Amino acid sequence: MDPYVLVGGGLAVARAAEALRDEGYDGDLVVVTTEPHRPYERPPLSKGYLRGEDDRDVLFPLDEAWYGEHGVELRTSVTAVGLVPRDHKLTLSDGTTLRWSKILLATGSTPRALDVPGTDLAGVHYLRTVDDSDRLSGRLLDASLEGAGRLVVVGDGWIGLEVAASARQLGLDVTLIGRGTQPLSRALGPEMGALYGSVHEEHGVRVLRRAHVVGLSATDGWVTGVDLADGSVVGADVVVVGVGASPNVGLAEAAGLALRPPAEGGGIAVSGTLTTSHPDVFAAGDVASVPSPHYGRPLRVEHWSAAQEGGAHAGRAMAGSGAEYDKIPYFYSDQYDVGMEYLGWVDVPGGYDDVVIAGSVEERELVAFWVASGRVVAGMSINVWEQMGRVEELIGSQTSVPKEELQAFLR
Structure with a gap:
C-alpha cells in the first residue's frame, strides 16, 4: 500500500x-x-x-x-x-x-504583506517561522543591548501585541500602530480591546489608534521611520508587520x-x-x-x-475513526503579567449584543462573556484560572443565562 x-x-x-x-x-x-x-x-x-x-x-x-x-x-x-x-x-x-x-x-x-512603499527595506520583519523569530530576536536583543532600540509594530492583533510586550520586556522603545478604535478590536471588540490597550500603555508602549500607514522611510536602505497618513513619522530602528495572515x-x-x-x-x-x-x-x-x-x-x-x-x-x-469534530475554539496569550484564556467564537463586530464582566477590569482579574440573544457565545479569563470548563458548559448549553448570574460567576 x-x-x-x-x-x-x-x-x-x-x-x-x-x-x-x-x-x-x-x-x-x-x-x-x-x-x-x-x-x-x-x-x-x-x-x-x-x-x-x-x-x-x-x-x-x-x-x-x-x-x-x-x-x-x-x-x-x-x-x-x-x-x-x-x-x-x-x-x-x-x-x-x-x-x-x-x-x-x-x-x-x-503573513499578509503591508502594501505600502518600503516594506523591502532592511530592518522590516514578519513573524511566522522559527527562522523569522531567530532573525527578529537577534535584532531585538542587539537593540536592547545598545539601549536605544526603537521598535514599531504595524498591526494591533495578537501577534503584534505579543511582540510589543516581548520588546518592552527587553527594554525597547515600542510604538504599536493599529487601524481600529482599540487594539484587538477585530478579535475581541472595543470593550476588551480597550483593556489590552491600557495594559500596553501602562507598560510604556505608545499606542496609536485609527492610524493609517502609507509608507516606510529609510537611510542607506535601512528602515528609519513609519510614515502615517496624517503626515507624521514614527521613528524606527526595527519594524514588525503583523496585519493578518x-x-x-x-x-x-x-x-x-x-x-x-x-x-x-x-x-x-x-x-x-x-x-x-x-x-x-x-x-x-x-x-x-x-x-x-x-x-x-x-x-x-x-x-x-x-x-x-x-x-x-x-x-x-x-486511521478510520468516523467521529465528528466538535471542539470549541480555544486560545491563550501571555503579555507582561496578564495571562489570558479564551474559549468560543464570536463574529466581531456584529455577532454579540453585550460583554458581561465578572470580576474586576481595574485589578486585571476577571472573566468576560460575549452574549448574543441571552446566550454565552464566548468567554475569556484574565489572570483567573481553571474557569474554561465552566465557560464551556455555558456555551454548550445554548440557553439564555441571566446577566446577574454571569456577573456573579466568580463569587
Missing part, C-alpha cells in the same frame, strides 16, 4: 502523525515540509523564545528521535507543488513524485478541492471528519474550515488549539 502523507511543518502534522501511530496505523508515513525543521508549534515564537528565554527545544511537540522510532520519514526543505487527487499523486519541488493512499493538508498560513490553499485549489467562500472565512471545506471534497484527502489547522455543531456554521480558526486538536482528529480519521 502507498504511504500516508502529511503535508506541513506545524503542530497539526505532529499531532496527526502521533495519532496515526497511536491508533495502530503501521504503514509507511511521510511528512513533507517546506522548512528545514521537523514540525513545531508557533506560540513561543512571539513570547519566551523571541526574548531569548526559552531554548529551541520548547518549540517541538515531538522529539527528533520520535520520528525514527515510529518509522516516520521526514522530508524537510521541500515543498509540495502539485496534487492530483484522482491519481493519488503529490509532486514535490525537488522534482520527485509521491504516490499516497491518504494525505493530510496542513499547509498553514502566510492568509491560508495557504493554493495547492488544494489547484487540485480542484472545494473551498469555502471568503464570507465564511475561506479555507479548505472539510466535513466533521476533516475530509475534503475528495474522500482520501484531509485538511487540518489554519487551512481547514470545519463545521461547528455549537455555532451552526463552518469555522476556520488560526490558533494553537485548531492545530493541536484538529491535527489529532485528522490522524484518527485517517
